[in-house]
Amino acid sequence: MSTNENAISSRKSARSFFGKMVRNQLFIPLAALLLLILFNIAADIFLHVETSFFKVVLEPSSAGNLILSGNLITIIDNASELALLAIGMTLVTSAAGGQDISVGATIAIAGSTVLRIVKGVSPNISGGKFAVVIICAFLLCVVVSALFGAFNGALVACFKIQPMVATLILFTAGRSIAAWINNNDNISINDVRFGYFGNFIPGIPVPTPVFITAICLGIIALVLKFTNLRLYAQSVGINSSSSRLNGINPKMIKLLTFIILGVCVAVCGFIKVSRTSSITYAVIANNIEMDAILAVALGGNNLGGGKFNLTASVLGAYVIQFLTTTLFRMKVSSSAISAYKAIVVILLIIMSSPFIRKKLADRKSRREAARITRAKAALDAGAGKESV
Amino acid sequence: MVKCSQSTGYACGSKKFIMRNEVRNMKKFMKTLLAGALALSMTMGLAACNGSDNKGGDNTQAAPTESKETEAAPATQGGNDGELIKVGIINNDPNESGYRTANVEDMKKTFTEANGYDADFFYSLKNEEQIAQAQKYIQDEVDYLLISAAGTSGWDGVLEQAQKAGIKVILFDRTIDADESLYEASIVSDMAKEGQQAVDWLASQNLDEYKIIHIQGVMGSSAQIGRSGALDEKVAAEANWSIVVQQTADWSEETAQQIVQSVIDSKESFNVIYAENDNMAKGAAAALDKANISHGVGKDVIIIGFDCNTWALEELLAGNWNYDGQCNPFQASYIDDIIKNGVKTKVVIMEEKGFDAKTITQEDVDTYGI
Numbered sequence: 001m002s003t004n005e006n007a008i009s010s011r012k013s014a015r016s017f018f019g020k021m022v023r024n025q026l027f028i029p030l031a032a033l034l035l036l037i038l039f040n041i042a043a044d045i046f047l048h049v050e051t052s053f054f055k056v057v058l059e060p061s062s063a064g065n066l067i068l069s070g071n072l073i074t075i076i077d078n079a080s081e082l083a084l085l086a087i088g089m090t091l092v093t094s095a096a097g098g099q100d101i102s103v104g105a106t107i108a109i110a111g112s113t114v115l116r117i118v119k120g121v122s123p124n125i126s127g128g129k130f131a132v133v134i135i136c137a138f139l140l141c142v143v144v145s146a147l148f149g150a151f152n153g154a155l156v157a158c159f160k161i162q163p164m165v166a167t168l169i170l171f172t173a174g175r176s177i178a179a180w181i182n183n184n185d186n187i188s189i190n191d192v193r194f195g196y197f198g199n200f201i202p203g204i205p206v207p208t209p210v211f212i213t214a215i216c217l218g219i220i221a222l223v224l225k226f227t228n229l230r231l232y233a234q235s236v237g238i239n240s241s242s243s244r245l246n247g248i249n250p251k252m253i254k255l256l257t258f259i260i261l262g263v264c265v266a267v268c269g270f271i272k273v274s275r276t277s278s279i280t281y282a283v284i285a286n287n288i289e290m291d292a293i294l295a296v297a298l299g300g301n302n303l304g305g306g307k308f309n310l311t312a313s314v315l316g317a318y319v320i321q322f323l324t325t326t327l328f329r330m331k332v333s334s335s336a337i338s339a340y341k342a343i344v345v346i347l348l349i350i351m352s353s354p355f356i357r358k359k360l361a362d363r364k365s366r367r368e369a370a371r372i373t374r375a376k377a378a379l380d381a382g383a384g385k386e387s388v
Numbered sequence: 389m390v391k392c393s394q395s396t397g398y399a400c401g402s403k404k405f406i407m408r409n410e411v412r413n414m415k416k417f418m419k420t421l422l423a424g425a426l427a428l429s430m431t432m433g434l435a436a437c438n439g440s441d442n443k444g445g446d447n448t449q450a451a452p453t454e455s456k457e458t459e460a461a462p463a464t465q466g467g468n469d470g471e472l473i474k475v476g477i478i479n480n481d482p483n484e485s486g487y488r489t490a491n492v493e494d495m496k497k498t499f500t501e502a503n504g505y506d507a508d509f510f511y512s513l514k515n516e517e518q519i520a521q522a523q524k525y526i527q528d529e530v531d532y533l534l535i536s537a538a539g540t541s542g543w544d545g546v547l548e549q550a551q552k553a554g555i556k557v558i559l560f561d562r563t564i565d566a567d568e569s570l571y572e573a574s575i576v577s578d579m580a581k582e583g584q585q586a587v588d589w590l591a592s593q594n595l596d597e598y599k600i601i602h603i604q605g606v607m608g609s610s611a612q613i614g615r616s617g618a619l620d621e622k623v624a625a626e627a628n629w630s631i632v633v634q635q636t637a638d639w640s641e642e643t644a645q646q647i648v649q650s651v652i653d654s655k656e657s658f659n660v661i662y663a664e665n666d667n668m669a670k671g672a673a674a675a676l677d678k679a680n681i682s683h684g685v686g687k688d689v690i691i692i693g694f695d696c697n698t699w700a701l702e703e704l705l706a707g708n709w710n711y712d713g714q715c716n717p718f719q720a721s722y723i724d725d726i727i728k729n730g731v732k733t734k735v736v737i738m739e740e741k742g743f744d745a746k747t748i749t750q751e752d753v754d755t756y757g758i
Contacts, residue, residue, distance in 0.1 A: 051655045062677045069679060071653045078646060179483040186486045186758075188699045199678075276641045276674070278699075280667055281483045283640050328650040334604050334636035 020361075025300040028352035029315035032298065036322045043330065053329060058205055063192075068205045071325055079321035080209035081107075081268040081285070085292035086313040087220050088261030090301060095233040095250075095257040096156050097305030098163030099293045103265050105174020106148050107285040110269025112178040113141040115187045115279055123191040130193055142266040148174075149262020150255060157254035171289075179281040189277040198275030209271050216267060217314065220260075224310065233257055237305030291320055294345060300352045319348075472506035473727060475499060475532040476525030481513045485639075486666075486697050490758035491536075491561065491717035498720035515539035522546045526553050532727060536561040547571060558726060560719040562610070568734060575722045575736045577715055579614020585742045586662070586692055586713045587618045593690065595659065598629040601651055603644045603663040603672060604636040611715070612636075615664045615694060632658045637668045644671030652679045660690045666700035669693030669709065684708040685745045696743070698757030704745040705753055714740045717758055 040053040056070035085103055092100050117137035121130065148170060155166035189195075197208050224230045232253050235243040240250040268288075273279050297303060298319055299312030323344055332340050350356060477499065482492040492511070499507035508530070510521045515538045525533055526549050533555050537543060540563065547570035550557050559574035590598070602619060605612035623629045633651055637643035644663060651658060652675060661676075661683075663669035669691055676683050683689040685707040693700050694713040703709045716738040726736075743752060 049654060051653070053653075055653075060680050062680045062682070067678065069649075069653065071650065074646060074649050074653065078642070175483055176481075184482060184489050186489070186697060186699065199674075272642075276670070278641075278670075280485070280639075280641070282481075282485060283638070283667070286638065286640065325646065325650060328635065328647055329654065331633050331635070334607055334634060337636070 025309040025312040026315065028300050028348065028357070029298055029312050029319050031351075032319045032348050033315065033322065036319070036326055040326060040329070053326075061200070063202070065200060065202045066205050067200050067207075071329065073207065075318065075321050075325050076210050077207040078325075079318045080207075080213040081271055082288065082291055082295060082317040082320060083213050083314045084216055084264045084268050085261075085288065086295040086299070086317040087216065087310060088257075088264035089292045089296050090299070090308050090310050090313040091229075091233055091257040092163065092261050093296050093301060093303055094237045094305055094308040096163045096254050097237055098156070099289075099296070099303065100152060100167045100258065100261055101164055101289045101293075102148075102152060102167040102170035102174055103261070103268075103292055104285040104288045105170050105172075105178070106145055106262070106265045107269040107272060107288065108175050108178035108279070108281055109148060109181065110141045110145040110266045111273035111279050111284060112181040112281070113144045114138065114270055114273050115189065116182050118189055118191075118194055119182075119187050121191065127193075130191070134194070134197075138266075138270055141270055142263055145266035145269065146259050146262040149258045149260075149265065152262075153255035153258025156258065157251040175281050178279075178284075182279070184281075186280075187278055191277075195274055195277050198271050198273070198277075209275075212267060212271060216264070220310065229256075230308075234307050238307070292317075294349075295320055298348055298352060300354075300357070302354070471504065472501065473504055473532065474506045474528075474530045475508070475534055475727075476522070476528070476530040477507055477509050477534045478518050478521055478525075479509065479511050479536045480538055481511050484513065485695075486758050487695055487715060487717050491719070494718045494720045495534075498724050503724070513538050515542055519543065519546050523549065526550050526555060529553065530555060533557045534723060535559050535564075537564045540565045544570070558723055560723060561717075573726050573731050573734055573736060575719045575726075575738060577740060578737045579611050579715075580617050581614075581737070582694065582713045582715060582740055582742075583615040583618030585740070586615070586694070586711060587622045589711050589742055589744065590660065590662075590690070590692065591622065595690075596628065598623075598626070598660055599632050599658040600630070600660040600662050601632050601648060601658050601672070602634040603647060603661065603668045604634065605664040605668075606638050607636050611694070612664055615713075619662055632656055637663075637671070639665055639667060641667045641671035641674075644668035645675045648672045648675035649678070652676075652681070659688065660692070662692045664694055666693040666695045666697045666712065669700070670703075673703075673708065685710060696756050696758060698753060701743065701748065701753040701757045704743055704748050705750065707745055710745050711742060713742045714756060716740045 043049075044052045044054075053071050056068055056072055058066055058068055061067050089099060089103070092098075114137045117140060118133060121133050125133075152163075152167050152170065155161045155169075156163050159166075196202075197212070199207060201208055232243070232248050235246070235248060236250045236253045244250050268285070272285055293303070295316035296313050298316030299309055299314075301308045301313060323341065327337055327340055477495060479492060479495065480488055482489050492509075495507075496509070499505040508525070508528075510518070510525075512518050512521070518535070518538055519542060522533060522535065522543075523546055526546070533550055535543075535557065537559070543564045544566050547557055547566055551570060557571040559571055559576070561576060563574055563576055600619070600623070602616070604616055623631055633647065633656075635647045637647055644667070648661065648671070661669065661672045663672055670693075673683055673691055676689060681688055683691050690711070691709040692711045692713070693709060694715060696712050696714045700709065700712050704712055719738065722736055722738065726732075741756065743756070
């Protein structure tokens, strides 16, 4: 669909700067971010608050470490998991033309796996040994989560089941599996070192999840730059049979995107359990799949598959967290908070729909074109007079 | 399968391309079969997880024709488990929360063959599934039907059926919107009382000013309504009680942390955190730790939690939190008493404690922690 759109747009000769900007996928998430920032600045001014929304301070925590805190830090910290999921979800959306709704449940499984390993470790062991345990736990959770991803992927790729239906299985069963892994125990890890990955490493004032997300984003950026993953995923998503005729194995690509999502989910699960050093099977990462899909949609990606823009999706994730934090800041009442969120989301989604963006861009460019023709006519008229 | 091979044979005789089609269909069929097998194996795997719980159930279902009524035991009855009281227990999903896990374990511990019960357990978070299972139990002619309903409505029909069949119904943990005559007894927690106890305790601290961060559970749940109600009333009544922020964290630790963080970032002052369960209290405490705000006994901020998880009571013991209200999950002994000794009161409200960090002992942690 988007190729079609591009074809039409390239035919238009009068394409203004505004048109280009609006048509750019990054426009909507960036505009939404800007809008939220402006809203908060306005709130700072009109509500006469003591401290600005944007103030970031460096203060000691109760453990005695200097850490950064402030709303902006809260946003980049808490959006980490969502940004990671947005990566995987965008790829799955692109190749499979559908979404994985089991990510929340799989996060529970991944987190439960990590805790299963770490819970047996005594808090007195040395740093080196502890690092080994953590690495083992992390690797195992990546493997487990990738396997569940592969299970979803196999259902979608080999059995041609709609992604949402295929992932419904784990969506339903995942949290029970997570509980079963740890025998339904309430686990709480007392070792403070386990909390470093979801909170702060002593001596480093920036929350660790921010670094983890940055590393993952870097890796995926390199992968997309140096491999054909982007091209293959997009071509499979646009037309699976014609890409097969061109030598791409659509099944493999679909499976691969689900496995990548599985790995993203594993990292999320690891961060989530590290944040709280415990797990509540029914509550952990509840409804996060909906936010992840929303991030992809906010990024202006076609949820039916095909072309995608990863940066836009990741920005979308940060927009969602920005919105949540803003709503907390504005102290919206509990019963109304979902309604507020829904209204903002509806507006953003409508704005980011290809239809509206095209309409907006066309109207602007038409106006621009009209202006140019008028100017030309005036010029011609002037030239005509001169020649007379 | 048979039909498939027959038609293939027929196609062989007539046209080749039909056969190719058939082969393709066959392939498709095999794929579907494989998918089915996969799904089946998965379900089996899941069933295996619950296998141990359902052993009692398998026994009862193996002999569904056996009729057993405690009042008028028919002469035809000759099973070796004739002495046992047959109960069908419908509960919510054990994974729902620590509360439910403790509740399910308590039920399993009490309703054993050693205690004279032939119990069958069923778990679902869905009201319709629970109702369907209740109907099944009625057909199986259980003696007692124990229900912790997922939803409050829709139970009238099935309760009437039970009454006609002479099956006694006991509700536990959750009440339902049905006429009182339809059930024998209900054993419930009074969430409003839990909230009231906590608020009374808070009032007894005699602070000059109460600036409260109120973190609510899932809006509309009975625990949220009860626990919020008491606090809202008190805040409305007293001049020196005020709410700094009132927000739902949907029982989630992380959301609670974000809510408290946002208050800290806005530099508003507060001295009480009233979280409607332990997890949210833990999240709130984490936010305070980050900002170097002291909390606990004799510190800047009072932390109140609910549910009495073992780890939460340990926080109390260490003086990091101030108060934890119990939500008693141990209804089995009450039910056991009613079945064996008869109904005394229709609505039994369980005794529930509140623990103060100043007076809690290790023994309390071991006894009441879930």
